[in-house]
Amino acid sequence: MIALAAIERLLAEDAPSGDLTTTALGIGDAPARMAFRARDAMVPAGLDIAVRLVQAAGGTARLHGRDGTPAKPGDLLLTASGTAAALHRAWKSAQTLVEIASGIASATAAVAQAAAAVDPKVRVACTRKTVPGARFLSQLAVRAGGGILHRHGLSETILVFAEHRAFLPDLDLAGLAARLRAAEPEKSIAVEVHDVDAAIAAAAAGFDTVQLEKFAPEAVAAVAAAYAGLARAPLIAAAGGISPDNAAAYVAAGAGLLVTSWPYTARPRDVAVTLGPA
Structure with missing residues (x-):
């Protein structure tokens, strides 16, 4: 309210x-x-x-x-x-x-409908990249369009970017995951990666969610195939350039979550x- x-x-x-x-x-x-x-x-x-x-x-x-x-x-x-x-x-x-x-709501609905046509369980999550000062209104619109919120803000979720890792050059993904688990044991932990090998390493490190930044659908499929034999596979979140035109392809490739800022430009x-x- x-x-x-x-x-x-x-x-x-x-x-x-x-x-x-x-x-x-x-x-x-x-x-x-x-x-x-x-x-x-x-x-x-x-x-x-x-x-x-x-x-x-x-x-x-x-x-x-x-x-x-x-x-x-x-x-x-x-x-x-x-x-x-x-x-x-x-x-x-x-x-x-x-x-x-x-x-924003109509655009979110368009992405959600494209994803649901392949798998109704896959949700569309909109990012925090809203106009500063207008986040509440933008998030309200995302909800109205059938989307969910990727991150309300920095205080809510743990998502490691390359910009974080730059300050810890001697710590591999397993070390990062261990540090985060020790610091915030009740929180889910996520990491953004930029290639298939890093996505496989992130799964082995124990991250709950692996965000694939600007992967082509074929690369998402390669990650999904690598995760297929795991006892506890991370959630695959496809991010970067997701729109109604390609949402179905990403879901078909194996993405379990679509992360997008596209509706905010509608x-x-x-x-x-x-x-x-x-």
Whole structure:
């Protein structure tokens, strides 16, 4: 749940000292109504926050769509009523938020559907590479699109990159795993690798997850074949360049998790807004 203070910041960002146009025209007290409709097919996201933006501005709002439930062109997403001042204040912030979040949700759903066509058990995990300050909204959209979160942040999970290993040049993968197990015995440990031999070594070292960075599907298949005879094989996470165009190929190659930032670059989905006298 997003805090009220965050909602108020979103409103203040667009109207720090009120709505000059509405005030100058003298229409602020006029009864008004507003409706959001999907202009194109989309997986909506951010609708609950849009409702709270209207409420914080002084209006009332009602949901007609739901985050994560696909909408067809023309489907009604929400309606609102209140004074013209209240609805004009909330209008653009709410519309833009829903459009951007729905773009991320729709893109996440496209990757998830491509993966599920091969194996419904394989999940799509979106990274923490969001616009700084907008992570909560981006992650909300990922969830609405059927994805999961790869990492909420650095404080939650252990994932060793080459940039970490550069500070410990004398420690091999087995040594790294042992150090991490000793330091954080209750945590799952993961490592990112860049070639098949390193992926095999990471499995032997006892890592729980091995993230294959920018591997071709054929290289993922080679890792999966190497893991096939292991009593306790790590989770294979394919990362780097995952999109709806190649998700199925990575799952078919043996990836058990798809890690992607692609949905964050998705084009916003258009929301048609009508706002006028009640």
